[in-house]
Amino acid sequence: MNAAYTVRLCHLYPEMMNIYADRGNIAVFRQRLAWRDIALEITEIGLGDIVDPGQHDLYYLGGGQDRDQNLVAKDLAANAATLQAAADAGAAQLYVCGGIQLAGHQYVTADGTSLPGLGILDLVTEAGATRLIGDLVIDATIEGTTQRVVGYENHAGRTRLGASCVPLGRVVSGHGNDGESGNEGAVLNHVIGTYLHGPLLPKNPWLADLLLGWALEHRYGQDVALRPLEDAVEARAHTAAIGRAGVRR
Amino acid sequence: MRRLAGFIANASGWLSRRLGRGGGTTLPGVVLLKLRPHALAEYAADLHHGSILVSATNGKTTTTRLLAAATRVAGYHVVTNTEGSNLERGIAAALLKGANGAEVGLFEVDEAALTSVAASTQPQVVVLMNLFRDQLDRYGELETLVDKWRDLLDDLAAQHEPPMLVLNADDPNIAALGRDRDNVVWFGVDDTSHAVAHLAHAADATMCRNCGAPLEHTVVLVGHLGHWHCPNCDATRPSPTISATQIALTPSGQHITVRYPTNAGPPITMTIDSPLPGLHNSYNIVAAFAASWAIAARTQRPQDVDAVARVIAETKPAFGRGEIISIDDKRIQLLLAKNPTGVNQNVRTLLNSPGELHVLVLLNDRTADGQDVSWIWDVDWEPLRPRLASLTLGGDRAWDLALRFQYGGFDMDKIKVAPDPSNALDIALNDTLPGQTLHALPTYTAMIDLRRVLTQRGYTAAYWSDE
Structure with missing residues (x-):
């Protein structure tokens, strides 16, 4: 492929933060760009690595086991300013599961230890006594458009949003951020945090294209249009998963 | 009262089958545990040679079947749950059905149920084969499960007669469970010709449980199983007592050579043709040999090794x-x-x-x-x-x-x-x-x-x- 355009993806800690099939989200980025003859360049960041400032259009951080997440939380501090600057500059960022917890101000673990987060999303998370597990269906609203989004959640954290970010959507079925507020996820400009995995993007191509559009806009300005795709298989899987979650259309 | 509970529980299984509700293999166990919550311990206490527990993410059904054949040919009267559930109720049902005169209870146990089953059955031999990422919505994180197993082995070690542990040297998490413990029989695969280039994607057990440093694998065989060591401390793959030294995989099974210790003199090697396909089954086969050796050692009964090898070779794949x-x-x-x-x-x-x-x-x-x-x-x-x-x-x-x-x-x-x-x-x-x-x-x-x-x-x- 001799691509005219290239999206530069920074995949944060893929070796450790991969517990809920996060590579599915990366595969969706790659394929949906490839189908439009756009290249994807991936930089993987591991423990001790420094993110090159201003060199990426799209950032991804998935979920991990507690031990790995604690190690990553410490390591992230060195990259916090770079990631914040990228968010401020309009780069797209997706934080899934453990990712949304690390993108907030802090995570308070079950034993009361406070782990500082990136502080990019205005939210705090505290470990709850039980895990919130199951199918999760939400109505997500971004830039004035509302779409039904489906996935799976499995988290002990209870996440509460601050004043400066809005939820990604309202829970239709499942627990969401804290099991009480009816909120799921968080959005601030081009940064999305969510507990939805499954993985998130294959069944919700609307969100994938939104993030890719933001990434292209970050790199090239407004003029790169994403050609619409058929998404027939995506639509069938989306419908089937909503049905399995017990939600009527 | 125990006999009455057993009678009612048995009747429930019979009734279930008569009514065409299917199975009836596990229902008696559910009923029995409802009527007598300590039934598992009561029935297990009747087993002259006690219980053998087999647990793992993958391979426990096949290994338990292989081991059932091996213990039967060695002359033990065995009760096993290979046809039912691997939770407490399934084991209770098996004990109820086979309680009369059984000397050995051989049970495949769900990873998450191992702690409670072991507490009830006071096992003589515990076989732990591997832990892989599996059904996170049910089992939770792998690390948490490894910690639970460690706590269990600590409790068992404090027993009057601690069980023999049959552990996979090639799984770093399982090997860490046996570190500094007595009574461990290690098994593994020494043949490196089937190695793959990398650890599996999203592999677990990549960090040393002793010191936290990233482990190094010189050979990767299945997932994160292989030959490994920690570059930072003295943790390393234990040298297996019983191992697969040569494996030839075929579309319909495998030829596998197993090194097996003898009481006096050097170890012997045995080659068998098994209809079980794949390297994962090589681990199951060698685990069954190792457990069989441990049982003979624990019960101090001499073994006809050739007969054990023959029945392991004859064992066909389990259901599915x-x-x-x-x-x-x-x-x-x-x-x-x-x-x-x-x-x-x-x-x-x-x-x-x-x-x-x-x-x-x-x-x-x-x-x-x-x-x-x-x-x-x-x-x-x-x-x-x-x-x-x-x-x-x-x-x-x-x-x-x-x-x-x-x-x-x-x-x-x-x-x-x-x-x-x-x-x-x-x-x-x-x-x-x-x-x-x-x-x-x-x-x-x-x-x-x-x-x-x-x-x-x-x-x-x-x-x-x-x-």
Whole structure:
């Protein structure tokens, strides 16, 4: 492929933060760009690595086991300013599961230890006594458009949003951020945090294209249009998963 | 009162079968534990040589079957749960059924149920084979499970007569459980000719449990199983007492050479032909040999090693674990698809078959399958791409599978989707030519569904399962 355009993806800690099939989200980025003859360049960041400032259009951080997440939380501090600057500059960022917890101000673990987060999303998370597990269906609203989004959640954290970010959507079925507020996820400009995995993007191509559009806009300005795709298989899987979650259309 | 409880529990199973409610293999256990919560301990205490527990993410059913054959040929009267549930109720049901005169209880135990089962049964031998990422919605994180097993082994070590531990030297997490403990029999695979280049994607057990440093693997065999050491401390793969020194994999099984210790003199080697396919089954075979040796040592009964080897060689694949069913002039091979590591091994087994491949994958998301289907993205399906002649996808979440293969770059023209298992089977068999084999990879409940369809069509005997 001799691509005219290239999206530069920074995949944060893929070796450790991969517990809920996060590579599915990366595969969706790659394929949906490839189908439009756009290249994807991936930089993987591991423990001790420094993110090159201003060199990426799209950032991804998935979920991990507690031990790995604690190690990553410490390591992230060195990259916090770079990631914040990228968010401020309009780069797209997706934080899934453990990712949304690390993108907030802090995570308070079950034993009361406070782990500082990136502080990019205005939210705090505290470990709850039980895990919130199951199918999760939400109505997500971004830039004035509302779409039904489906996935799976499995988290002990209870996440509460601050004043400066809005939820990604309202829970239709499942627990969401804290099991009480009816909120799921968080959005601030081009940064999305969510507990939805499954993985998130294959069944919700609307969100994938939104993030890719933001990434292209970050790199090239407004003029790169994403050609619409058929998404027939995506639509069938989306419908089937909503049905399995017990939600009527 | 115990006899009355046993009578009522047995009657419930009989009634269930009479009413056509299926199975009846586990219900008596449920009833028994309701009537007598300590029944497991009471019945287990009657076993003259005590209990043997086998647990792992993958391979516990096959290993327990191999070991059942080995202990029976050694002359023990064995009660086992190989046909029922591997939770407490299944073990209670097995004990109820086989309580009369049994000397040894041999039980396959669910990973998460091991702690409570061990507390009740006071095992004489505990076989721990591997822990892989599996059904996170049910089991939680792997690290948490390893910690629970460590606490359990600490408790067992404080018993009056601590059990012998039969542990896999090639799984760093399992090896860490045996560090600085007595009574450990190590098993492993010494033959390195089947090594793969990398740890599996999203592999676990990559960090040293002793010091936290990243482990180094010199040989990767299955998932994170292999030859490993810590570059930072003295943790390293223990040298196995019982090991597979040479393995030749064939489409229909394997030739495997096992090194086995003798009481006096140097170890001997035995080569057997097993109908169990794949390197994961090499681990099951060598685990069964190791456990068999441990049981003989613990009960101080001399062993006819040749007889043990013979019955292990004769043991056919368990229900859905590589079992082959003839359908007129075609064949179906059933390969249970449970988790990424298991399916990656199934994929390797398929690649070992000659010619073009016809594959049927069935994905359900019911409780016994795990409701979270994201794990299909962690399977390395891609090596099948150039070999596939047809691929049929079915089950409750067939369309999730379709997405997985679409984003894996598969030719969607070769893929057919039919959620209903009966339709999916028809389509897949229609694409399979006479003389060819259809490889079916169903999740647990999808396998039960598929089996029911096959039984209705008269191709297999009925099989009851309540799990």
